[in-house]
Amino acid sequence: MTLSTGQAVDVLRAAGEPTRLRILALLSREELAVLELCRVLDQSQPRVSRHLKLLAEAGLVERFPDGAWVFYRLAAVGDARRLTDEALKVIDPADPILSRDAERLQAVRGERSTEAGEYFARNAARWDEIRSLYVSETAVEDAILQAAGPGPFKRLVDLGSGTGRMLTLLGPNAEAALGLDLSQQMLNIARSHVAEAGLERCELRHGDIFGTRLPPQSADLVVVHQVLHYLADPAAAVREAARLVAEGGRLLIVDFAPHALEFLREQHQHRRLGFSEPEMERWLSEAGLSKIRAAALPPERGEGLTVKIWVAERARQPQRSAA
Ligand SMILES: C[S@@+](CC[C@H](N)C(=O)[O-])C[C@H]1O[C@@H](n2cnc3c(N)ncnc32)[C@H](O)[C@@H]1O
Structure with a gap:
């Protein structure tokens, strides 16, 4: 599809204003909540919302x-998105206004990850208890075992x-396993759990889900369990997790269905x-x-959280004949 002259003018008019162009540049980095945009732009909420x-x-x-x-993010597809991308491309990357916004965004992100990091460091020892606060862990774990498939797996990440x-x-069904986490406290506890379980070919490393530095398509099972809702850019984390999935391999994402338990933001650092x-x-x-599948595990009683398990696969490429 293409735009009519009138539509193109509307799009350009919307983008053609300094604060709005700054907003587009910020959203091209990651999705942001209105209050976060207000802090970066140093403008009131009614103005930014307008x-x-x-x-x-x-x-x-x-x-x-x-x-x-x-939250707001750039439109995923379409002509308006293409126009935005082109407009942002021609701006000098060292432009002082956009550079200052990027620095402020970095500061907002920094605070966010410090708070989350402190939360995980504080709660590392209690994490297994907190994990089971809202849903029956046994039911979730049974469903995860099913979703993973029969294995055995060559490499679990x-x-x-x-x-x-x-x-x-x-891990018991994998020849080799690797766990990555940002929190050293969590990693220390994981090391002892893995040792207690007698998993010899299981490695734990400090690493960031946004840039794992692992080779592409190097795992036949990748798991992201109860992590995405803490992250600034869950789509980027899904991309990185997917990048690691080998042909015929699976990605399991376990997280929550949309809910309204707002206290999880303040008390447990949930972002989404x-x-x-x-x-x-x-x-x-x-x-x-x-x-290939999504399973939902509703709470056992009352108002609670529904756990979702998404299972996705990288299709095998057809073999080329050697003729
Ligand atoms: C809620 S815990 C879930 C841990 C585990 N998957 C489980 O279900 O028991 C979230 C974990 O994600 C880790 N984490 C948060 N941001 C991360 C990032 N950018 N890269 C790697 N790990 C991260 C935290 O340190 C924490 O250990």
């Missing part, structure tokens, strides 16, 4: 409420491995209150995987 509304009406950004927060529960659950089906499907397919 700009965002105009950008959304012109199809340049997408708005998605998440509990009491509202667990991203954001925490205290190592996924490694002790799935769950993920919707279309959102996850889009991330998986953009990352080159096909979703």
Whole structure:
């Protein structure tokens, strides 16, 4: 599809204002909540919201409420998105205004990851107890074993491995396993759990889910269990996890369905209150995987959290004949 002259003018008008261009440049880095944009831009919420509304009406950004927060990201596809990309490309990367915004965004991100890092360091020893606060762990773990498939696996990679529960659950069926986590406290606990479980070919390393530095397509089972909702850029984490999946291999993402338990933000550092089906499907397919299944495990009673397990696969390439 292409735009009519009138539509193109509307899009250019929406983007053609200093604060709105700054917003587009920021959202090209990652999805952001309105309050985070206000802090970076140093502008009031009503002003920023007005700009965002105009950008959304012109199809340049997408708005998605998440509990009491509202997030924005660049439109995923379409002509408005192509125009945005082109406009951002021609701006000098050293432009002082955009550079200052990027620095502020870095500071906001830094605070966020310090808070989350401190939370995980503080709670590392109690993590297994906290993990089972909301849902029956046995039911979830049974479903994860099923979703992983019969194996045996050549190489299991667990991203954001925490205290190592996924490694002790799935590791016995893997020839080699690797857990990566940002928190040294979590890694220390995982090391003793893995040793207690007698998993000799299981390694634990300090690493970041956004840049694992692992070779592409090097694992036949990749797991991201209860990690995405803490992250600034869950789509980028899904991309990195998918990059590691070998042909015929699987990615298991375990997280929550959309919910409204706002206290998890303040008390447990959650950033996103769950993920919707279309959102996850889009991330998986953009990352080159096909979703093969999604299972939902609703809470046993009352208002609680539904655990979702998304299973995606990298299709095998057809063999070329040697003729
Ligand atoms: C909620 S815990 C889940 C741990 C484990 N997957 C489990 O279910 O028991 C989230 C883990 O993600 C880790 N984490 C957070 N951000 C990360 C990042 N950018 N890269 C790697 N690990 C990260 C935290 O340190 C923490 O151990």
